[in-house]
Amino acid sequence: MNNFLGLWFDSGLAQITLGQLLMMAVGLVLLYLAIRRGFEPLLLVPIGFGTLLVNMPGAGFEAAPVFDSLGHLESPGGLLYYIYHAGIETGLFPLLIFMGVGAMTDFGPLLANPRTLFLGAAAQFGIFATVLGAAGLGASGILDFDIRDAAAIGIIGGADGPTAIFVTSKLSPDLLGAIAVAAYSYMALVPIIQPPIMRALTTPAERQIKMEQLRPVYKLEKVVFPLILLTLVALLLPSAAPLLGMFCFGNLMRECGVVERLSDTTQNALINSVTIFLGLGVGSKMSAEKFLNAETLGILTLGMIAFCIGTAAGVLMAKLLNRFSRHPINPLIGSAGVSAVPMAARVSNKLGLEANPHNFLLMHAMGPNVAGVIGSAVAAGVMISLVGG
Amino acid sequence: MNNFLGLWFDSGLAQITLGQLLMMAVGLVLLYLAIRRGFEPLLLVPIGFGTLLVNMPGAGFEAAPVFDSLGHLESPGGLLYYIYHAGIETGLFPLLIFMGVGAMTDFGPLLANPRTLFLGAAAQFGIFATVLGAAGLGASGILDFDIRDAAAIGIIGGADGPTAIFVTSKLSPDLLGAIAVAAYSYMALVPIIQPPIMRALTTPAERQIKMEQLRPVYKLEKVVFPLILLTLVALLLPSAAPLLGMFCFGNLMRECGVVERLSDTTQNALINSVTIFLGLGVGSKMSAEKFLNAETLGILTLGMIAFCIGTAAGVLMAKLLNRFSRHPINPLIGSAGVSAVPMAARVSNKLGLEANPHNFLLMHAMGPNVAGVIGSAVAAGVMISLVGG
Amino acid sequence: MNNFLGLWFDSGLAQITLGQLLMMAVGLVLLYLAIRRGFEPLLLVPIGFGTLLVNMPGAGFEAAPVFDSLGHLESPGGLLYYIYHAGIETGLFPLLIFMGVGAMTDFGPLLANPRTLFLGAAAQFGIFATVLGAAGLGASGILDFDIRDAAAIGIIGGADGPTAIFVTSKLSPDLLGAIAVAAYSYMALVPIIQPPIMRALTTPAERQIKMEQLRPVYKLEKVVFPLILLTLVALLLPSAAPLLGMFCFGNLMRECGVVERLSDTTQNALINSVTIFLGLGVGSKMSAEKFLNAETLGILTLGMIAFCIGTAAGVLMAKLLNRFSRHPINPLIGSAGVSAVPMAARVSNKLGLEANPHNFLLMHAMGPNVAGVIGSAVAAGVMISLVGG
Amino acid sequence: MQSTLMQGGMDLMLYGMGTVFVFLTLLVFATAATSSLVQRFFPVDEPPRIPSREVPAKTPVPPDILKAIQTAIDRHRHRH
Amino acid sequence: MQSTLMQGGMDLMLYGMGTVFVFLTLLVFATAATSSLVQRFFPVDEPPRIPSREVPAKTPVPPDILKAIQTAIDRHRHRH
């Protein structure tokens, strides 16, 4: 009979808390958004499922291993415990993802028109404006944010998932769940968030600007670019070196043309495996006490604002550049500077076609798009350097 | 001269024990069964080779690393030491395999005919009858089994390799080698073990029963199924959550249709890599002192009995269901409830064709077949919950 | 203002040392050799890039993690720290590479003509002559080598990257960078280093010797070969068991024909992933204090000598065998005994075609070529056994 | 001691088989309920898939490769 | 305390945006300089690649498979 009672007290029904129930609902919502609405499914399916797993009462997915006094394992830890501590706390998974993203990134359009780097720079204003906003909420006592939290929240505006996870796991790991969810959700919402802002800040005439055909790019330029980027990082901002170093490594493997085997694995089996574990590991931070609070609402709101400001800053910078340049720039490609590769570039293209059915902006927008990845990683480096000490 | 003597005393010939020689023969037999007889080669080739490696005298495949007092590595551990402790003792490898199996499993036939879940439930009787048998051998003093050993031995009847390895590594790690070998060997022997039992328990008329064509299954049903299964696990049996959670995760990735990249890697590079390491790691428990004893004989005998009882229980349950149902069930598909996917379903199909050359049972038998996987994982959860404390 | 100064003092420019600058130049040279000159790019691209990463001032790629007194992580380690300590210091990565190499190796030509194993044996003389040379330089006080360093340096002559890394990480980890760079560079230089020696030691008549067509090889011979090799290792030289055991395991997976899934992953996703990490991890040992010294010059010189002696020994052994055999052996295939698969075999083929346009030696040279891999692993085992204690 | 062991085995069997049947029975009902919900409320969601007669191949040819093959065939046909 | 937090946020913004712009500006110059060097000194290195209009497929068909397809097509044509 004791056994039977044991089974019952072990059961989920007897142990479940309201918070866990709500978080399981959150997990299901994330899965719904990912599967039916197409919200960044590669990450939100694992994050959503991880949320379900970690909130199952008594399942022990997050349990730490127990060792006896001699160091022998008495009871192993849970799967998500190992994933989080081996891959996210150490930063390994975001860095490997960045290597894979580097191996998938074509810098051709950026090299053909390097000025688009300025658009990628401007769009990072969304990050820092949001830092200020979060700091304001913290300073006024409305929400419980310190400067490290503020920095981590700001990075949502970078529209770059692995960067956000890397920075947050270093600066403010308790906010990891909310920040990752916000970052990936808003990246998926780019086609809804950006167009009104882009239309509001541009005239029809500006939206019809036709850009010059991109010049061809030599293979050697592409091979040398990651090395130049790495050199600048080494000289100016070593705290951005982990992210950008692995990014450049992946890109060099892609472009050098002599290690296709490695580049191929990096872009497929390796990044896919790590993506699964990264998502599950982020999910392991989706517990009720960390997610169901006012701070999460603040993070979601601030993240949205960050995207809007970044979008606006990119568009305005494009208009500014247009004043000083004889090569016309369609300001619609400025919004692509927030990164969210390649969604934001597609949005630019779509609005360009709306204004002029013969105006293909996709390749032009890929320049600021990948520039935004570099810009966010630089911003991440500054934050880790200034407040991560 | 000292050096030369050192080389000689280091050599295998000078150190080898009779037990090691016998275990190397066991390893070769496993390789023979896997390669020439087709016994579950994906697992038995690595297990057999791991057996050879761990029994090579002086090779140190199982050596623990040595650290000095400051925590610096003085001498690294052996490959199998790391594999076993990182992947099997922690349960990570069986769980990743289960994720891959989930991503390979099509629940369509089960959803088209959910009653077949009862067949998967009945076949688990083999597990628990064997627990009782092992407990009896232990209680009578014939063999040295306690309740944890008995539970681990019973799980052989689940006909599910990763489940058996997961449970055994938690409850009775010393028996891991024997239990894994028994589980995989008998899974391979299903075409020999099951038919006589199936024929004995059915009449020719029953074997000729033609089942109704399976109804088509909506994609949405398939997407929702892993979530329903997970919810039931969360509410009723959290101790089965690690296994079934990862199984459901893999299956959701397969069916949701938006993460093909991840599902593909899960079904290929990831499960293949883990399978290699899982097999080698199991092999590392195949040492003479753990394998060459009366308990192993008992395990092999009990495991065989478990398979037979499970097969019989599945067939009898199908006959019972037939009494109460207007939709006919061919009792030959009951035996597929032991799992051993897809071998047991093929056996059902083969015997069905023998009875009536137009009677294709394969898809009908896939229902109880995958139900048996769920049933064994539930049984595993009960055992971990009741005796794993 | 403090923040700004902080950013500046954090910056690379303020911190960089001359040694780091020079090492970054070394990294660039390695990348140049790999990408433009085709020097073993699969390894030298990651090693070269790892050299850049580890010499970036303040980037912390090699930083150790910091734990507080309760064992919680205060600050995570750098990527290369984790890679080096998890994969190279433990020997896991070289062993997994060896498994992959085994799965890629076809022993058919060797089985058709087992005498070519003698050529693979003779070519190992390069290893041991170099050990003697390094010991001489150490004994005379010219360079700071002890017997462990000498053994590790000698293994360069094995022309086998993972073997060299495995031995060096056990015997002399500080020399790992220089030794790995030397090994892979000279493997790439085989088409330049070997031909003059081969021409000097053979007469035109000898180079024109036509070898008998290789006999067909049964599948069963190929399946049994890795088991025979493993048995000999188990009996005679357990210290070579880790390398040769994994090599045989990979080869058995390849040849047994029932685990194509595993063999395929071993030859692709798995070996590619590990190659990336192995290269980066070796790069992490490319710091100025470990690489920019007289010892590195000594290692590069000795490594070159090792290759030359090995080549010569192989050729001379072929001539010796020819005296005692009625089946003619073209001495040009002797040089392939140093391994450097398949480059050395291609060199033999090329020189054979030069001497006689109808003399195809490629398959004949693959025998000593793979024999050289076994020979080097045996030599590695002797060294680990004699000086690794 | 001995009888405790047998008692433990009996307990395991009873609670085990009980849990297995309760669990799978609930799963039967939950699945059946969901299926009828789906068939009633999302029936035209998409054409249902008829389970094929064969066990599906475990590593299907990736779609991009199939497309490449199709492209190659098409190009080939044009050249004729 | 509160004002320190706002001050920290302001600092982050100023140094952050400053660094981002300085860094990317330097990158613009470095990239442009490299490109003109390449175009001047290594112009015939190989035919430059025109960026395609489409976002490249993330998992292209591996070259060996393409070759196999080509081979199959060729063989097929010979049989006709």
Place this chain on the structure above:
Amino acid sequence: MQSTLMQGGMDLMLYGMGTVFVFLTLLVFATAATSSLVQRFFPVDEPPRIPSREVPAKTPVPPDILKAIQTAIDRHRHRH
């Protein structure tokens, strides 16, 4: 000390080359013996494979893809 080092190097060379030759010689005999056993007792086991003239490609086209190509070709031929 110094002479110890030279002595160690000599020892390594002697024992090393000795072991390498003994080991590979035994391997020659074991291999030859096995081969003749196989040829005598399992000769018709299956048709022996003649080693091809080329170094085999390291990443062959997977069989399922080859089959898909073949299928595509066959289908294509039928359509003509």
